[in-house]
Amino acid sequence: MALLTPEDLKNINRQLQEADSAVRRVTGLDIKGVCKDFYGTTSCGEKIGIVPVTSGNGIIGNFSASLHAITEYFGFDSFVTNMPDVSGYYEAVRNGAQIILMADDNTFLAHNLKNGKIANNQPCTGIIYAEIASRYLKADSKDVLAVGLGKVGFPGVAHFVHKGFRVYGYDADRALLEKTVFSLGITPFDPENPRKFSIIFEATPCADTIPEAALSENCVISTPGIPCAISRELQEKYGVELVMEPLGIGTASMLYSVL
Ligand SMILES: NC(=O)C1=CN([C@@H]2O[C@H](COP(=O)(O)OP(=O)(O)OC[C@H]3O[C@@H](n4cnc5c(N)ncnc54)[C@H](O)[C@@H]3O)[C@@H](O)[C@H]2O)C=CC1
Ligand SMILES: N[C@@H](CCCCNC(=O)[C@H]1CCC=N1)C(=O)O
Ligand SMILES: [Mg+2]
Numbered sequence: 001m002a003l004l005t006p007e008d009l010k011n012i013n014r015q016l017q018e019a020d021s022a023v024r025r026v027t028g029l030d031i032k033g034v035c036k037d038f039y040g041t042t043s044c045g046e047k048i049g050i051v052p053v054t055s056g057n058g059i060i061g062n063f064s065a066s067l068h069a070i071t072e073y074f075g076f077d078s079f080v081t082n083m084p085d086v087s088g089y090y091e092a093v094r095n096g097a098q099i100i101l102m103a104d105d106n107t108f109l110a111h112n113l114k115n116g117k118i119a120n121n122q123p124c125t126g127i128i129y130a131e132i133a134s135r136y137l138k139a140d141s142k143d144v145l146a147v148g149l150g151k152v153g154f155p156g157v158a159h160f161v162h163k164g165f166r167v168y169g170y171d172a173d174r175a176l177l178e179k180t181v182f183s184l185g186i187t188p189f190d191p192e193n194p195r196k197f198s199i200i201f202e203a204t205p206c207a208d209t210i211p212e213a214a215l216s217e218n219c220v221i222s223t224p225g226i227p228c229a230i231s232r233e234l235q236e237k238y239g240v241e242l243v244m245e246p247l248g249i250g251t252a253s254m255l256y257s258v259l
Contacts, residue, residue: 013069050079108120120254142166194213
Protein backbone atom coordinates (compact mmCIF):
# COMPACT_ATOMS: atom_id res chain seq x y z
CA MET A 1 0.00 0.00 0.00
CA ALA A 2 1.68 3.21 -1.11
CA LEU A 3 0.95 5.68 1.67
CA LEU A 4 1.67 9.40 1.56
CA THR A 5 4.55 10.68 3.66
CA PRO A 6 4.70 14.02 5.52
CA GLU A 7 7.45 14.96 3.01
CA ASP A 8 5.07 14.46 0.04
CA LEU A 9 2.72 16.99 1.65
CA LYS A 10 5.14 19.82 2.42
CA ASN A 11 4.10 23.24 0.99
CA ILE A 12 0.73 21.82 -0.06
CA ASN A 13 -0.60 25.30 -0.94
CA ARG A 14 2.28 25.96 -3.35
CA GLN A 15 1.90 22.48 -4.85
CA LEU A 16 -1.82 23.13 -5.31
CA GLN A 17 -1.25 26.53 -6.92
CA GLU A 18 1.34 25.10 -9.33
CA ALA A 19 -1.00 22.22 -10.22
CA ASP A 20 -3.87 24.68 -10.74
CA SER A 21 -1.76 26.67 -13.20
CA ALA A 22 -0.86 23.49 -15.09
CA VAL A 23 -4.52 22.41 -15.24
CA ARG A 24 -5.46 25.88 -16.54
CA ARG A 25 -2.79 25.65 -19.29
CA VAL A 26 -3.90 22.15 -20.25
CA THR A 27 -7.71 22.54 -20.16
CA GLY A 28 -8.47 26.27 -20.08
CA LEU A 29 -10.22 25.72 -16.72
CA ASP A 30 -8.86 25.60 -13.17
CA ILE A 31 -9.24 22.48 -10.99
CA LYS A 32 -12.50 23.77 -9.47
CA GLY A 33 -13.82 24.58 -12.97
CA VAL A 34 -13.09 21.07 -14.27
CA CYS A 35 -14.72 19.48 -11.20
CA LYS A 36 -17.83 21.66 -11.39
CA ASP A 37 -18.22 21.09 -15.14
CA PHE A 38 -17.56 17.36 -14.93
CA TYR A 39 -19.75 16.58 -11.90
CA GLY A 40 -22.35 19.28 -12.61
CA THR A 41 -22.23 20.35 -8.96
CA THR A 42 -21.37 23.58 -7.16
CA SER A 43 -20.22 24.23 -3.62
CA CYS A 44 -21.76 26.76 -1.29
CA GLY A 45 -19.19 26.62 1.49
CA GLU A 46 -20.33 23.30 2.93
CA LYS A 47 -18.98 22.55 6.41
CA ILE A 48 -16.42 19.74 6.32
CA GLY A 49 -15.24 17.76 9.37
CA ILE A 50 -11.76 16.23 8.91
CA VAL A 51 -11.27 13.31 11.28
CA PRO A 52 -7.73 11.97 11.94
CA VAL A 53 -7.64 8.16 12.10
CA THR A 54 -5.03 6.26 14.16
CA SER A 55 -5.57 2.72 12.77
CA GLY A 56 -2.90 0.73 10.90
CA ASN A 57 0.20 2.83 10.22
CA GLY A 58 -1.45 5.60 12.22
CA ILE A 59 -1.71 9.31 11.73
CA ILE A 60 0.39 10.70 8.85
CA GLY A 61 2.03 14.01 9.67
CA ASN A 62 0.61 16.88 7.58
CA PHE A 63 -2.29 14.75 6.28
CA SER A 64 -5.16 16.39 8.24
CA ALA A 65 -3.53 19.81 8.05
CA SER A 66 -3.17 19.38 4.27
CA LEU A 67 -6.85 18.42 3.93
CA HIS A 68 -7.71 21.53 5.95
CA ALA A 69 -5.65 23.73 3.60
CA ILE A 70 -7.00 21.97 0.48
CA THR A 71 -10.69 22.26 1.48
CA GLU A 72 -10.26 25.94 2.38
CA TYR A 73 -8.45 26.52 -0.97
CA PHE A 74 -11.55 25.21 -2.77
CA GLY A 75 -13.89 27.45 -0.74
CA PHE A 76 -15.28 25.00 1.82
CA ASP A 77 -15.64 25.74 5.54
CA SER A 78 -13.60 23.01 7.22
CA PHE A 79 -12.20 22.01 10.60
CA VAL A 80 -9.99 19.21 11.94
CA THR A 81 -11.44 17.49 15.01
CA ASN A 82 -9.42 17.52 18.23
CA MET A 83 -10.12 13.84 18.83
CA PRO A 84 -9.33 11.05 16.33
CA ASP A 85 -11.32 7.96 15.34
CA VAL A 86 -14.81 7.39 16.80
CA SER A 87 -14.59 10.31 19.21
CA GLY A 88 -13.46 12.52 16.35
CA TYR A 89 -16.36 11.39 14.18
CA TYR A 90 -18.80 12.21 17.02
CA GLU A 91 -17.12 15.61 17.49
CA ALA A 92 -17.37 16.37 13.75
CA VAL A 93 -21.11 15.63 13.60
CA ARG A 94 -21.81 17.47 16.85
CA ASN A 95 -19.99 20.51 15.44
CA GLY A 96 -22.22 20.64 12.39
CA ALA A 97 -20.12 18.89 9.72
CA GLN A 98 -22.19 18.26 6.57
CA ILE A 99 -19.37 16.26 4.92
CA ILE A 100 -16.93 13.90 6.71
CA LEU A 101 -13.40 13.40 5.33
CA MET A 102 -11.34 10.60 6.86
CA ALA A 103 -8.83 7.93 5.81
CA ASP A 104 -7.35 4.70 7.12
CA ASP A 105 -4.53 2.90 5.27
CA ASN A 106 -6.90 1.41 2.68
CA THR A 107 -9.79 3.83 2.20
CA PHE A 108 -9.96 7.63 2.05
CA LEU A 109 -13.63 8.67 1.95
CA ALA A 110 -15.83 11.72 1.67
CA HIS A 111 -19.35 11.19 3.05
CA ASN A 112 -22.08 13.79 2.63
CA LEU A 113 -24.35 13.34 5.68
CA LYS A 114 -27.08 15.49 4.08
CA ASN A 115 -27.63 13.59 0.80
CA GLY A 116 -26.02 10.25 1.72
CA LYS A 117 -23.51 10.36 -1.16
CA ILE A 118 -20.12 8.76 -0.45
CA ALA A 119 -16.86 8.88 -2.48
CA ASN A 120 -13.61 6.87 -2.53
CA ASN A 121 -10.33 8.64 -3.24
CA GLN A 122 -8.90 5.96 -5.57
CA PRO A 123 -11.54 6.02 -8.36
CA CYS A 124 -12.15 9.76 -7.87
CA THR A 125 -8.43 10.42 -8.36
CA GLY A 126 -8.05 8.20 -11.44
CA ILE A 127 -11.16 9.70 -13.03
CA ILE A 128 -10.28 13.36 -12.47
CA TYR A 129 -6.68 13.00 -13.73
CA ALA A 130 -8.05 11.23 -16.81
CA GLU A 131 -10.73 13.90 -17.25
CA ILE A 132 -8.09 16.67 -17.09
CA ALA A 133 -5.88 14.90 -19.66
CA SER A 134 -8.90 14.22 -21.92
CA ARG A 135 -9.51 17.98 -22.09
CA TYR A 136 -5.96 18.77 -23.37
CA LEU A 137 -6.47 21.66 -25.77
CA LYS A 138 -3.36 20.83 -27.83
CA ALA A 139 -3.94 17.07 -28.16
CA ASP A 140 -3.32 15.92 -31.75
CA SER A 141 -5.15 12.59 -31.42
CA LYS A 142 -7.40 10.58 -29.13
CA ASP A 143 -4.64 8.05 -28.41
CA VAL A 144 -3.63 7.77 -24.74
CA LEU A 145 -0.70 6.01 -23.07
CA ALA A 146 -1.77 4.74 -19.62
CA VAL A 147 0.89 3.25 -17.30
CA GLY A 148 -0.28 1.67 -14.01
CA LEU A 149 -3.67 -0.11 -14.01
CA GLY A 150 -4.32 -0.51 -10.28
CA LYS A 151 -6.87 0.99 -7.87
CA VAL A 152 -6.30 4.50 -9.27
CA GLY A 153 -5.21 3.68 -12.83
CA PHE A 154 -7.97 1.25 -13.78
CA PRO A 155 -10.88 3.66 -13.11
CA GLY A 156 -8.95 6.36 -14.98
CA VAL A 157 -8.49 4.08 -18.01
CA ALA A 158 -12.18 3.11 -17.89
CA HIS A 159 -13.01 6.83 -17.98
CA PHE A 160 -10.83 7.43 -21.08
CA VAL A 161 -12.51 4.46 -22.83
CA HIS A 162 -15.96 5.78 -21.86
CA LYS A 163 -15.04 9.14 -23.42
CA GLY A 164 -14.04 7.46 -26.69
CA PHE A 165 -10.24 7.63 -26.37
CA ARG A 166 -8.00 4.81 -27.68
CA VAL A 167 -5.96 3.63 -24.71
CA TYR A 168 -2.58 1.88 -24.97
CA GLY A 169 -2.10 0.42 -21.51
CA TYR A 170 0.85 -0.99 -19.61
CA ASP A 171 1.36 -2.46 -16.15
CA ALA A 172 4.36 -4.34 -14.69
CA ASP A 173 1.83 -6.96 -13.54
CA ARG A 174 1.12 -8.93 -16.71
CA ALA A 175 -2.02 -10.56 -15.30
CA LEU A 176 -3.45 -7.14 -14.53
CA LEU A 177 -2.60 -5.89 -18.03
CA GLU A 178 -4.34 -8.89 -19.58
CA LYS A 179 -7.39 -8.42 -17.34
CA THR A 180 -7.63 -4.76 -18.37
CA VAL A 181 -7.15 -5.55 -22.08
CA PHE A 182 -9.92 -8.12 -21.79
CA SER A 183 -12.39 -6.10 -19.69
CA LEU A 184 -11.90 -2.61 -21.17
CA GLY A 185 -10.83 -3.50 -24.71
CA ILE A 186 -7.60 -1.49 -24.54
CA THR A 187 -4.44 -2.19 -26.56
CA PRO A 188 -1.37 -3.45 -24.70
CA PHE A 189 1.53 -0.97 -24.98
CA ASP A 190 4.86 -2.65 -25.73
CA PRO A 191 7.72 -0.72 -24.06
CA GLU A 192 10.13 -2.53 -26.41
CA ASN A 193 8.68 -0.83 -29.48
CA PRO A 194 7.17 2.39 -28.12
CA ARG A 195 5.46 5.14 -30.13
CA LYS A 196 4.86 8.82 -29.32
CA PHE A 197 1.78 10.16 -27.47
CA SER A 198 0.48 13.65 -26.75
CA ILE A 199 -1.67 12.38 -23.83
CA ILE A 200 -0.04 10.27 -21.10
CA PHE A 201 -1.64 9.09 -17.83
CA GLU A 202 0.40 7.41 -15.07
CA ALA A 203 -0.67 5.93 -11.73
CA THR A 204 2.20 3.88 -10.28
CA PRO A 205 4.27 4.16 -7.07
CA CYS A 206 7.50 4.16 -9.10
CA ALA A 207 9.65 6.86 -10.65
CA ASP A 208 10.65 7.14 -14.32
CA THR A 209 7.99 4.77 -15.67
CA ILE A 210 7.42 6.62 -18.98
CA PRO A 211 9.97 5.76 -21.71
CA GLU A 212 11.50 8.81 -23.46
CA ALA A 213 10.45 7.31 -26.81
CA ALA A 214 6.79 7.77 -25.81
CA LEU A 215 7.14 11.52 -25.25
CA SER A 216 6.09 13.98 -27.95
CA GLU A 217 6.82 17.74 -27.85
CA ASN A 218 4.49 19.50 -25.34
CA CYS A 219 2.72 16.27 -24.40
CA VAL A 220 0.61 16.29 -21.22
CA ILE A 221 1.51 13.84 -18.46
CA SER A 222 -1.38 13.66 -16.01
CA THR A 223 -0.13 11.64 -13.05
CA PRO A 224 -1.29 11.10 -9.46
CA GLY A 225 1.54 8.59 -9.15
CA ILE A 226 4.17 9.33 -6.47
CA PRO A 227 7.14 9.67 -7.12
CA CYS A 228 7.08 11.41 -10.49
CA ALA A 229 6.76 9.36 -13.69
CA ILE A 230 9.47 11.33 -15.53
CA SER A 231 12.66 13.14 -14.60
CA ARG A 232 12.87 16.93 -14.48
CA GLU A 233 15.40 16.68 -17.32
CA LEU A 234 12.95 14.90 -19.68
CA GLN A 235 10.15 17.24 -18.63
CA GLU A 236 12.23 20.22 -19.77
CA LYS A 237 13.67 18.53 -22.88
CA TYR A 238 10.17 17.87 -24.30
CA GLY A 239 8.30 20.83 -22.80
CA VAL A 240 6.01 18.41 -20.98
CA GLU A 241 2.85 19.81 -19.38
CA LEU A 242 3.01 17.94 -16.04
CA VAL A 243 -0.20 17.69 -13.97
CA MET A 244 0.92 16.10 -10.70
CA GLU A 245 -0.12 16.83 -7.11
CA PRO A 246 -0.11 14.55 -4.02
CA LEU A 247 -3.62 14.95 -2.53
CA GLY A 248 -5.62 18.06 -3.49
CA ILE A 249 -6.87 17.29 -7.00
CA GLY A 250 -8.13 13.87 -5.91
CA THR A 251 -9.78 15.39 -2.82
CA ALA A 252 -11.51 18.07 -4.91
CA SER A 253 -12.84 15.30 -7.17
CA MET A 254 -14.22 13.42 -4.14
CA LEU A 255 -15.92 16.53 -2.74
CA TYR A 256 -17.54 17.70 -5.99
CA SER A 257 -18.77 14.14 -6.58
CA VAL A 258 -20.77 14.11 -3.29
CA LEU A 259 -22.34 17.60 -3.46
N1 LIG B 1 -1.95 12.20 -6.10
C1 LIG B 1 -3.03 11.69 -5.49
O1 LIG B 1 -4.00 12.38 -5.22
C2 LIG B 1 -3.05 10.21 -5.17
C3 LIG B 1 -1.91 9.45 -5.43
N2 LIG B 1 -1.92 8.09 -5.22
C4 LIG B 1 -0.72 7.36 -5.63
O2 LIG B 1 -0.99 6.73 -6.90
C5 LIG B 1 -0.17 5.56 -7.04
C6 LIG B 1 -1.03 4.37 -7.44
O3 LIG B 1 -1.91 4.09 -6.37
P1 LIG B 1 -2.83 2.76 -6.45
O4 LIG B 1 -3.48 2.68 -7.80
O5 LIG B 1 -3.67 2.76 -5.22
O6 LIG B 1 -1.73 1.61 -6.34
P2 LIG B 1 -1.88 0.09 -6.88
O7 LIG B 1 -0.80 -0.67 -6.21
O8 LIG B 1 -3.30 -0.34 -6.79
O9 LIG B 1 -1.54 0.23 -8.46
C7 LIG B 1 -0.24 0.56 -8.91
C8 LIG B 1 0.00 -0.24 -10.18
O10 LIG B 1 1.23 0.17 -10.75
C9 LIG B 1 1.89 -0.98 -11.27
N3 LIG B 1 3.33 -0.68 -11.39
C10 LIG B 1 4.24 -0.57 -10.39
N4 LIG B 1 5.46 -0.26 -10.91
C11 LIG B 1 5.30 -0.19 -12.26
C12 LIG B 1 6.17 0.11 -13.35
N5 LIG B 1 7.46 0.38 -13.13
N6 LIG B 1 5.66 0.13 -14.60
C13 LIG B 1 4.35 -0.14 -14.81
N7 LIG B 1 3.46 -0.43 -13.84
C14 LIG B 1 3.95 -0.45 -12.57
C15 LIG B 1 1.58 -2.10 -10.29
O11 LIG B 1 1.73 -3.36 -10.91
C16 LIG B 1 0.14 -1.77 -9.92
O12 LIG B 1 -0.78 -2.46 -10.75
C17 LIG B 1 0.54 5.39 -5.68
O13 LIG B 1 1.81 5.99 -5.80
C18 LIG B 1 -0.31 6.22 -4.72
O14 LIG B 1 0.45 6.72 -3.63
C19 LIG B 1 -3.05 7.43 -4.76
C20 LIG B 1 -4.20 8.16 -4.48
C21 LIG B 1 -4.27 9.60 -4.62
N1 LIG C 1 -4.99 7.63 8.91
C1 LIG C 1 -4.12 8.75 8.46
C2 LIG C 1 -4.28 8.98 6.94
C3 LIG C 1 -3.90 7.74 6.13
C4 LIG C 1 -3.97 8.04 4.62
C5 LIG C 1 -3.41 6.85 3.83
N2 LIG C 1 -3.81 6.98 2.42
C6 LIG C 1 -2.98 7.55 1.52
O1 LIG C 1 -1.84 7.90 1.75
C7 LIG C 1 -3.60 7.75 0.15
C8 LIG C 1 -4.66 8.86 0.20
C9 LIG C 1 -4.29 9.80 -0.89
C10 LIG C 1 -3.01 9.31 -1.39
N3 LIG C 1 -2.65 8.20 -0.82
C11 LIG C 1 -4.49 10.04 9.16
O2 LIG C 1 -5.70 10.21 9.52
O3 LIG C 1 -3.60 10.91 9.33
MG1 LIG D 1 -4.08 14.77 -6.32
